Amino acid sequence: MNPPANPPENAFTDLPDLALRAYGGAVVAASDESFAEKENLIRPGRPSFRPHTFGARGQVYDGWETRRRREPGHDWALVRLGVPGTVRGVVVDTAHFTGNHPACASVEAAAVDGYPAAGELRAAEWTEIVPRSPLRGDAEHVFEVADGRRYTHVRLNAFPDGGVARLRVHGEPRPDLSIHEGLSLDLAALENGGLVTACSDAFYSSPHNVVAPGLARHQAEGWETTRRRDGGNDWLVIRLAGAGIVKLAEIDTTNLVFNAPGWASLTGTGPDGETALLPRTRLLPDTRHRFRIEDGPAVTHVRVDIYPDGGLARVRLHGVLDR
Ligand SMILES: NC(=O)NC(NC(N)=O)C(=O)[O-]
Incomplete structure (x- = not known):
């Protein structure tokens, strides 16, 4: 992108x-x-x-x-x-x-x-x-x-x-998800049908990278934005593999050493409207963070906000498809 x-x-x-x-x-x-x-x-x-x-x-x-x-x-x-x-x-x-x-x-x-x-x-x-x-x-x-x-x-x-x-x-x-029947999967992963449908800024590298397979080997294999000067924050939206319940989120700042975001939050959207999945949470540079998501409803899209700017190596949203 x-x-x-x-x-x-x-x-x-x-x-x-x-x-x-x-x-x-x-x-x-x-x-x-x-x-x-x-x-x-x-x-x-x-x-x-x-x-x-x-x-x-x-x-x-x-x-x-x-x-x-x-x-x-x-x-x-x-x-x-x-x-x-x-x-x-x-x-x-x-x-x-x-x-x-x-x-x-x-x-x-x-x-x-x-x-x-x-x-x-x-x-x-x-x-x-x-x-x-x-x-x-x-x-x-x-x-x-x-x-x-x-x-x-x-x-x-x-x-x-x-x-x-x-x-x-x-x-x-549009992968065939029948093999995951009854199992949990990464609902955000491109290989499972997840897709980044919008983002605030893709200046240095593509937001599609955050849902790519494996780990990012260097900063350019993740998503990186410009330095923000307007007081706002950067974000992207992931359309999930299908309507599903997110149970574990991974927010990976690997390789972003001096340009990692300070914080991130996750907001889901689904048939029941908008839900805060993860409140604004402090991030460390160059770290794979994992957060349990308790009792969320089924959502079809997840907005990832980073504050104020920087980028992410990967976003994983493990969960189960809602039947
Ligand atoms: N790899 C090539 O050398 N190809 C061609 N030749 C040059 N000089 O690029 C060609 O098609 O003959």
Whole structure:
């Protein structure tokens, strides 16, 4: 999620990239990756470029690059989304590929639950979500997707061959929660369908990071705001995996050593209105705080207020789904 504080509504690039490696995405197969490896497609961060870094196979690119095709057909890469979901838009980024970018690209999507092997995936039913479109070199191509179905995999087609730096697949998470039936789970986690739907400020790093899997390895893998000068406070809103009762909240300031918030509070919203889940509570820098939440009602959204600013590495809201 990019600045500014009030992004335009429905800008799909503000939704999380469901294919991101950090969320568990994987490039499970590709027709070819002679020049540069397919895994680069879903790496976090902007693609880098160092000129004249020629290795034994040619210039080294931060992207997926196939060899010059001498037979009919086209190249493709198959991506498993880290979290299944509704795809709202795709970005095909040819950053730094000039003279060797594909002439055109298209994107297809499929829904295959379980653990399909690459061969099984290729035989799946694929739906075109981005029609074959011309590409330019060294450019981000932004394609909105109107199809509202849930998908688990996408396939990038490069016509006829060439290099693509990144493939971003923005959307809303829709995992299958049946496996959690009768169990507690992190209702905020992106992998369980939690989604940050609003935030006051995303200047340094994305608020989606607070619901990402695992621990943040450094400050940029968490959410960080600017220094606030107006007397207010920063906040974000998490839409939970479903209506649920939060029983344990984890507020993690790890890696925020000199810029951790001084305090935080949690407010739930649900069918019964607004409920204070955690009153304004003092936080320490660089610490994973855990708080029991007693007797809360079922809520669908939780607002996390931090005072006055700073950011958080992670927010975990463990609880049970309300039937
Ligand atoms: N990785 C490469 O060297 N690719 C290309 N060549 C240069 N110089 O970038 C190409 O497609 O021939």
